[in-house]
Amino acid sequence: MANRGIxxxxxxxxxxxxxxRYVCEALxxxxxxxxxxxxxxxKAFYLQPLGGVGQVSAVIADLRKPASIExxxxxxxxxxxxxxxxxxxxxxxxxxxxxKAAAAAxxxxxxxxxxxxxxxxxxxxxSDYGRTKGLGExxxxxxxxxxxxxxxxxxxxxxxxxxxxxxxxxxxxILPVIAARTRFQPVYVRDxxxxxxxxxxxxxxxxGKTYELAGPxxxxxxxxxxxxxxxxxxxxxxxxxxxxxxxxxxxxxxxxPGVPLSRDQWIMLQKDNVADxxxxxxxxxxxxxxPLQAVAPEWLGRYKSGGRFAPSAA
Numbered sequence: 001m002a003n004r005g006i007x008x009x010x011x012x013x014x015x016x017x018x019x020x021r022y023v024c025e026a027l028x029x030x031x032x033x034x035x036x037x038x039x040x041x042x043k044a045f046y047l048q049p050l051g052g053v054g055q056v057s058a059v060i061a062d063l064r065k066p067a068s069i070e071x072x073x074x075x076x077x078x079x080x081x082x083x084x085x086x087x088x089x090x091x092x093x094x095x096x097x098x099x100k101a102a103a104a105a106x107x108x109x110x111x112x113x114x115x116x117x118x119x120x121x122x123x124x125x126x127s128d129y130g131r132t133k134g135l136g137e138x139x140x141x142x143x144x145x146x147x148x149x150x151x152x153x154x155x156x157x158x159x160x161x162x163x164x165x166x167x168x169x170x171x172x173x174i175l176p177v178i179a180a181r182t183r184f185q186p187v188y189v190r191d192x193x194x195x196x197x198x199x200x201x202x203x204x205x206x207x208g209k210t211y212e213l214a215g216p217x218x219x220x221x222x223x224x225x226x227x228x229x230x231x232x233x234x235x236x237x238x239x240x241x242x243x244x245x246x247x248x249x250x251x252x253x254x255x256x257p258g259v260p261l262s263r264d265q266w267i268m269l270q271k272d273n274v275a276d277x278x279x280x281x282x283x284x285x286x287x288x289x290x291p292l293q294a295v296a297p298e299w300l301g302r303y304k305s306g307g308r309f310a311p312s313a314a
Contacts (some may be wrong), residue, residue: 014082016043037061063097099139101258157189185214233304
């Protein structure tokens with residue numbers, strides 16, 4: 001966006017989170033100044049060593065509080081919204097909050113607004129998550145017509161709650177798999193971070209467009225569990241959980257704290273989470289997506305007996 005003179009300021013809402021780590025890393029490598037907007041700025045302190053002196057700053061911001069949004073985007077050339085939740089008031093955050101962030105960015109003169117949605121976002125979805133993500137896209141585009149919408153598939157990386165959860169569960173002698181036939185196209189977080197940063201820094205190329213970003217492989221839930229278990233050095237007996245059992249677990253999640261599957265998650269699992277063949281993807285950013293098996297052993301090795309330096313099974 002600005003390769004000469006004063007480096008651009010990019011405000012990143014939710015920049016202290018899992019995906020935010022890699023978005024900020026890519027922005028800093030490109031020479032941008034990063035302003036991380038978090039409800040608790042302490043979540044962003046670990047980012048400081050990734051940049052030069054004064055290249056990273058953190059501010060208090062909450063998508064439910066318009067005044068804090070306006071302060072966070074002042075002087076920013078680009079704004080990125082990474083905020084997403086699974087519990088609480090999804091409408092307040094995904095729809096109203098996202099729209100207010102886009103409107104504030106527009107009013108502040110930002111040239112780019114990049115909104116992270118999700119594959120499966122649909123205003124008519126039966127899932128609250130999918131519905132609010134779909135409505136959020138509409139809210140953002142209404143406030144900032146040239147916004148870039150990015151819909152990732154399930155994201156994996158060293159700090160994820162996806163492959164790591166499967167690896168922990170694989171230590172059990174029997175591993176029950178929910179929605180075993182549902183298909184996913186998992187995307188590597190570093191690839192995603194690079195694409196999001198590129199969209200923010202080059203609105204001329206990416207403004208007003210929608211991208212579906214997914215990995216190079218389509219895998220069923222069962223295949224994902226098998227692959228993760230193998231990379232984690234575990235060999236549980238994998239059992240497909242019948243749909244009526246999983247549905248019952250989800251039904252009672254409202255009444256029983258700690259149940260690992262909510263009703264909304266169960267609804268989302270009824271549809272494949274793969275990219276639409278007609279939507280633009282990583283090719284538009286010049287990025288070749290990374291396969292799960294190429295990088296996941298780096299962090300899944302710690303689940304092996306003896307740790308990541310244990311010999312691999314032949």
